[in-house]
Amino acid sequence: MSFELPKLQYSYNSLEPHIDARTMEIHHTKHHAGYTAKLNTAIADTPLNKHSIEEILSNLDMSNAAVRNNGGGFYNHCLFWQVMSPDANGLSGTLADAINRSFGSFDQFKAAFSTAAATQFGSGWAWLCAKKGGDLEVCSTPNQDNPLMPGVGCDGAPILGLDVWEHAYYLNYQNRRPDYINAFFSVIDWEVVAENFEAAV
Numbered sequence: 001m002s003f004e005l006p007k008l009q010y011s012y013n014s015l016e017p018h019i020d021a022r023t024m025e026i027h028h029t030k031h032h033a034g035y036t037a038k039l040n041t042a043i044a045d046t047p048l049n050k051h052s053i054e055e056i057l058s059n060l061d062m063s064n065a066a067v068r069n070n071g072g073g074f075y076n077h078c079l080f081w082q083v084m085s086p087d088a089n090g091l092s093g094t095l096a097d098a099i100n101r102s103f104g105s106f107d108q109f110k111a112a113f114s115t116a117a118a119t120q121f122g123s124g125w126a127w128l129c130a131k132k133g134g135d136l137e138v139c140s141t142p143n144q145d146n147p148l149m150p151g152v153g154c155d156g157a158p159i160l161g162l163d164v165w166e167h168a169y170y171l172n173y174q175n176r177r178p179d180y181i182n183a184f185f186s187v188i189d190w191e192v193v194a195e196n197f198e199a200a201v
């Protein structure tokens with residue numbers, strides 16, 4: 001089995017002005033496509049190619065740099081495209097309750113997530129993760145690591161992820177990562193995040 005680059009459910013320019021079309025196109029057709037191709041090369045003719053990406057990452061030998069970097073890159077970007085939408089739906093229901101329970105308020109969650117994204121040194125990701133009982137946690141990981149991988153210091157399943165590699169924002173925002181993080185909140189599709197939450201708990 002080999003993994004395929006997913007098609008986006010929206011056009012490259014449809015997240016503007018928050019995320020520009022050229023960044024979206026390069027990010028999807030070059031970066032994500034590259035991780036996908038290199039993951040397939042790394043697992044070809046190994047027992048890993050019989051497993052889902054979640055199974056591969058959850059049981060990963062972290063010394064396997066090719067699968068760690070490219071499997072992480074494949075999975076992380078799949079989640080990233082999925083949680084954004086030009087017709088972003090608002091937050092409500094059990095996920096809204098869980099955010100209030102775990103962080104005190106939506107604003108306190110946003111502050112914690114934004115801090116995690118802004119302070120991840122160099123390249124990496126910020127995450128909102130859900131534990132089995134429904135508790136939520138914010139964390140960040142370097143490079144293409146993610147909370148599914150063993151020993152990365154994040155618990156729970158990732159239900160929302162933000163790419164803070166410079167390739168995700170530099171054309172439009174240059175060094176202004178906090179502005180990009182703030183703009184991300186305008187395109188989060190909370191209906192999709194809520195579906196991820198229900199699946200995780």
Ligand code: MN3
Pocket residue numbers: 027031077163165167168
């Ligand atoms: Mn990226």
